[in-house]
Amino acid sequence: MNACTGRRAALAGALDRAARLVPRAEAKLLLVHAAGIGHARLAAHPELELASDALERYEDWIARRAGGEPIAYLLGWREFYGRRFRVADAVLIPRPETELLVDCALAVVRALARSSRIADLGTGSGAIAVSLALEQPEAQVWASDASGAALDIARENAQALGARVRFRQGAWFAAFDPGSRFDLVVSNPPYVAEGDPHLANGDLRREPRAALVAGPDGLSEIRRIVRDAPAFLARSGQLLVEHGYDQAEQVREALRAAGFEAVRSWRDLAGIERVSGGSRGV
Ligand SMILES: C[S@@+](CC[C@H](N)C(=O)[O-])C[C@H]1O[C@@H](n2cnc3c(N)ncnc32)[C@H](O)[C@@H]1O
Structure with a gap:
């Protein structure tokens, strides 16, 4: 049966059936979005009927979720730094821990007390670059990615959210004119080691491999960025990179070896060193 048959179902019944296939909390979340209602309305009126097109959408989402598709890809968006970013399977789903990188970047540019030039390398959905451009409107923000499909989504997000970001395609700094100089470079590059068992779990199974994996120890891309950043x-000028929960020491070492000064790391809300950076010196 399909939407044309006018099939309908009570919210409670649809939820109970879906909860046999996926965790109940996920079934509920997808139901409120398929129905276009809030959680409070679902709780207060489980007897309400889901229209046939919403029911069809819901059953499709539940089947895909049961097959491992990330919720953010089903809904088509994920919230980051208080804003809704469109996402699709060409981009990494922005993570809450990456908000720390935005916090650190804002602290750096606000301390400069002048208009600054910022580059976000490996922008994906544009979450970092767009957040920085909107939080610090006087800054000039550039963003790059090797993936044209990711840049299309990043551009869409910048336009939808009203952020002025200049996008460039290319491998890390090669996306920019060789004469470019930035006051701040930020990046959340791929940092998972090849063969890491986490790649077989959860959303990581469906996210672009090029957004996740970086050589045998997960550090190959960070090393490249750190090596090329001083120029x-x-x-x-400062470089800030996000990295894995156990990579802070190695990233600090790479920064010092590349001549960075005032090298340090910042902890996320779970107390884990997640961002490291340093200054190029004068
Ligand atoms: C971990 S994702 C980060 C996405 C986004 N900045 C975020 O925080 O949600 C890494 C991004 O780096 C991009 N990338 C991977 N290798 C790259 C390279 N050599 N040059 C430029 N971008 C690259 C991927 O396409 C992906 O969008």
Whole structure:
């Protein structure tokens, strides 16, 4: 049966059936979005009927979720830094821990007390670059990615949210003119080691491999960015990179080896060192 038959179902019945296939909390979340209602309405009126098109959408989502598709890809969006970003399977789903990188970046540019030039390398959905451009409107923000499909989504997000970001396609700094100098470079690059068992779990199974994996120890892309950053940083310019929960020490070492000063790491809300960075010096 399909939408044309006018098939309908009570919210409670649809939820109970879906909860046999996926965790109940996920079934509920998808139901409120398929029905276009809030959680409170679902709780207060489980007897309400789901229209046939919403029921069809809901059953499709539940089947795909049961097959491992991330909820963010089903809904088509994920919230980041208080805003809704469109996502699709060409981009990494923005993570809450990446908000720390935005916090650190804002602290750096606000301390500069002048208009700054910022580059976000490997922008994916544009979550970092767009958030920085909107939180710090006087900054000039560039963003790059190797993936044209990711850049299309990032551009869409910038336009939908009203952020002025200049997008460039290319591998890390190669996306920019060699004469470019930035006051701040931020990046959440791929940092999972090849063969890491986490790649077989959860959303990671469906996210682009090029957004996740970085060589045998997960550090190959971070090392490249750290190595090339000094040539693209203005005097006292800073580099901030997000990394894995157990990579902070190695990232600090790479930064010091590349000549960075005032090298340090920042902890996320779980107390884990998640962002490391340093200054190019004068
Ligand atoms: C971990 S994702 C981060 C996405 C986004 N910045 C975020 O935080 O949600 C890494 C991004 O780096 C991009 N990427 C991977 N290798 C790259 C390379 N060599 N040059 C430029 N971008 C690259 C991927 O396409 C992906 O969008």
